[in-house]
Amino acid sequence: MAKAEPQRSCLGCREVKPKDELLRFVLDPEKNVVPDLAKRLPGRGAYTCYRRSCLEAAVVKRQFSRSFKGEARTPSAVDLLSMVTGLQEERVAATIALANKAGRIVSGSDKVMDALRKGSIALLILAEDISPESAAKFLAIADKTGIESFRFSEKERLGSPLGKDLRSVVAVCPGPFAESLRRELKRYGNFFEGGAE
Numbered sequence: 552m553a554k555a556e557p558q559r560s561c562l563g564c565r566e567v568k569p570k571d572e573l574l575r576f577v578l579d580p581e582k583n584v585v586p587d588l589a590k591r592l593p594g595r596g597a598y599t600c601y602r603r604s605c606l607e608a609a610v611v612k613r614q615f616s617r618s619f620k621g622e623a624r625t626p627s628a629v630d631l632l633s634m635v636t637g638l639q640e641e642r643v644a645a646t647i648a649l650a651n652k653a654g655r656i657v658s659g660s661d662k663v664m665d666a667l668r669k670g671s672i673a674l675l676i677l678a679e680d681i682s683p684e685s686a687a688k689f690l691a692i693a694d695k696t697g698i699e700s701f702r703f704s705e706k707e708r709l710g711s712p713l714g715k716d717l718r719s720v721v722a723v724c725p726g727p728f729a730e731s732l733r734r735e736l737k738r739y740g741n742f743f744e745g746g747a748e
């Protein structure tokens with residue numbers, strides 16, 4: 552446990568970080584650069600931070616082909632970004648589904664509001680397309696009770712892992728699922744924050 556974690560440098564900003572904090576890319580059998588979010592695909596890996604600007608810089612500076620010794624076919628930055636956000640979105644949705652099966656999710660506006668007021672939840676997830684009035688209502692209480700909140704995808708996407716049509720807000724109870732969702736949602740958010748130009 553105390554051993555130093557393996558470190559890698561980001562192809563975009565060159566910063567050296569523990570592998571666990573970086574986004575991994577590998578070559579698929581056709582030599583295309585593909586993201587490997589679960590870090591399970593075989594072969595040599597290349598890494599960037601979980602940050603839109605680092606991924607874009609890596610593509611623009613042709614760092615992937617350098618890292619893969621010229622064998623790589625690098626998609627455009629736009630395509631790579633959409634692959635990463637799509638996969639990251641799936642990871643978040645899958646974790647929400649597991650947390651829900653384990654009984655660690657509260658959904659439905661009234662129930663979430665109740666739980667939020669009691670301070671019995673670890674984090675709050677709001678769909679991007681929630682109405683601004685509702686968002687403001689939830690965020691005001693979250694702010695008061697010190698509960699962290701995240702934005703995630705759309706109502707339909709937030710509802711589907713729960714087997715519901717639409718969910719504009721979901722709360723996660725404290726525990727390991729909340730911790731892994733906090734990490735995955737931060738990574739998801741990093742690809743939008745400040746990156747829209």
Ligand SMILES: [Zn+2]
Pocket residue numbers: 561562563564565566599600602605
């Ligand atoms: Zn970086």
